[in-house]
Amino acid sequence: MIYNIFLMIIYAIGMLFKRHRIFFLKRFNFNLKEDKEYIWLHCASVGETNLIKPFINKILNETNENILLTVITETGYENAKKKYTDTRIKLEYFPLDNPFVLNKIFKQMKIKKVFLIETEIWKNFINIAYKNNVKIYLINGRISDKSYKIYLKFKFILKKIFDKIDLFCMQSNIDRERIIKLGAKKEKVVNTGNLKFSIELEQYDKKELNEIKEMYKIENKKVFVAGSTRDGEEEILLNIFDKLENTILFIVPRHLERVEKIKELIKNRNYSLYSKKENKNVDIVIIDKIGVLRKFYALSDISFVGGTLVNIGGHSLLEPLGYNKTPIFGKYLQNVKYISEKILNYNIGYKVESEKDFLESIKKIEMQDKKDVAKKIKDFFNENTEALNKVFNLTIK
Numbered sequence: 393m394i395y396n397i398f399l400m401i402i403y404a405i406g407m408l409f410k411r412h413r414i415f416f417l418k419r420f421n422f423n424l425k426e427d428k429e430y431i432w433l434h435c436a437s438v439g440e441t442n443l444i445k446p447f448i449n450k451i452l453n454e455t456n457e458n459i460l461l462t463v464i465t466e467t468g469y470e471n472a473k474k475k476y477t478d479t480r481i482k483l484e485y486f487p488l489d490n491p492f493v494l495n496k497i498f499k500q501m502k503i504k505k506v507f508l509i510e511t512e513i514w515k516n517f518i519n520i521a522y523k524n525n526v527k528i529y530l531i532n533g534r535i536s537d538k539s540y541k542i543y544l545k546f547k548f549i550l551k552k553i554f555d556k557i558d559l560f561c562m563q564s565n566i567d568r569e570r571i572i573k574l575g576a577k578k579e580k581v582v583n584t585g586n587l588k589f590s591i592e593l594e595q596y597d598k599k600e601l602n603e604i605k606e607m608y609k610i611e612n613k614k615v616f617v618a619g620s621t622r623d624g625e626e627e628i629l630l631n632i633f634d635k636l637e638n639t640i641l642f643i644v645p646r647h648l649e650r651v652e653k654i655k656e657l658i659k660n661r662n663y664s665l666y667s668k669k670e671n672k673n674v675d676i677v678i679i680d681k682i683g684v685l686r687k688f689y690a691l692s693d694i695s696f697v698g699g700t701l702v703n704i705g706g707h708s709l710l711e712p713l714g715y716n717k718t719p720i721f722g723k724y725l726q727n728v729k730y731i732s733e734k735i736l737n738y739n740i741g742y743k744v745e746s747e748k749d750f751l752e753s754i755k756k757i758e759m760q761d762k763k764d765v766a767k768k769i770k771d772f773f774n775e776n777t778e779a780l781n782k783v784f785n786l787t788i789k
Contacts, residue, residue: 395515396491419485420493429502430460433509434486437468439708440509441475443532446590450784452478462486467682474683489514498524510534515553522556529787532587533562535570536705536726543574551575561783564730585779586731593714596690604691608666609673614639617688620646620698620707626654628701630661632750642688644679646698646707651680690715694754697721709735716766720744720753738772740765
């Protein structure tokens with residue numbers, strides 16, 4: 393009751409402001425005119441919609457199920473819209489745990505199963521699915537160090553929610569142990585491994601990559617790609633860039649609303665910045681589109697993964713690896729802890745804690761034996777690809 397009153401207050405305040413009103417209305421106006429049965433997969437944003445693609449493809453290829461895919465963020469929605477075009481997939485915004493909208497959905501749509509991806513634990517969503525006798529699965533579950541400390545304070549609430557979930561497919565033994573300590577029943581929790589290892593990456597031919605080189609007049613310069621950067625990281629990266637020669641820097645921010653702020657940072661450094669209006673050689677390019685980061689990783693000589701130099705917890709370390717690029721990342725790795733440890737064990741990535749570390753890592757990358765690195769990366773992926781089959785067999789088959 394208190395939780396729902398709190399939600400209603402947030403909705404009411406949000407509706408007072410035009411920008412927030414549009415945000416809420418998009419998520420509460422759910423298209424309900426459906427007579428098919430659906431499996432409901434819920435993702436938070438871009439990362440989860442990318443992560444879940446192999447699982448969705450396996451469902452589409454091996455079953456006759458229809459999929460209701462929901463996301464919270466605008467970027468997640470746009471990414472999913474481009475990525476999922478099959479007519480058996482219905483894409484919608486998630487209704488932000490609004491009990492009235494959720495009750496209506498479960499009454500008017502035939503939902504067979506609900507899948508929560510990683511950490512998407514919504515009280516009303518789970519309660520209403522449970523009341524409607526819908527099986528509920530948490531897949532690729534993870535609990536970061538920071539989240540675990542917070543969740544422990546609400547263990548008594550979480551246990552009641554967790555009792556309604558049929559199966560927890562966790563990323564690692566640490567995640568498995570943590571969710572059990574938070575109240576999940578031991579017999580309902582399995583370590584299936586991380587679905588991220590089954591990530592399906594687009595392949596780009598030389599022609600596509602050469603077109604980018606021509607567009608930005610890269611010529612014989614080294615390509616430094618900073619992906620999914622967060623506030624506070626660009627200044628550090630520009631300090632590194634100051635010390636590099638014959639290099640072009642591509643900054644791909646995690647959130648596009650930060651582009652103008654990044655431009656100001658660069659102007660203060662007197663670097664030339666790419667503009668569509670001017671066809672000239674430049675030092676730095678800011679990529680202001682979503683869904684293109686992988687193409688730039690494929691092109692890169694130096695690849696950095698953001699959310700790791702500041703206390704965010706890290707974004708996908710596997711994407712550059714998928715193109716045989718050894719990523720550089722900072723010390724804040726709570727969201728990718730297990731994967732980062734594996735990468736370091738295989739010696740296919742570089743953890744840095746200072747500008748000196750960063751520059752030394754770049755030197756090491758330049759001296760790599762590319763064939764040796766490619767073999768190590770292949771072995772790394774081969775060892776960790778069973779998660780997809782395990783999750784599918786436990787929840788769908």
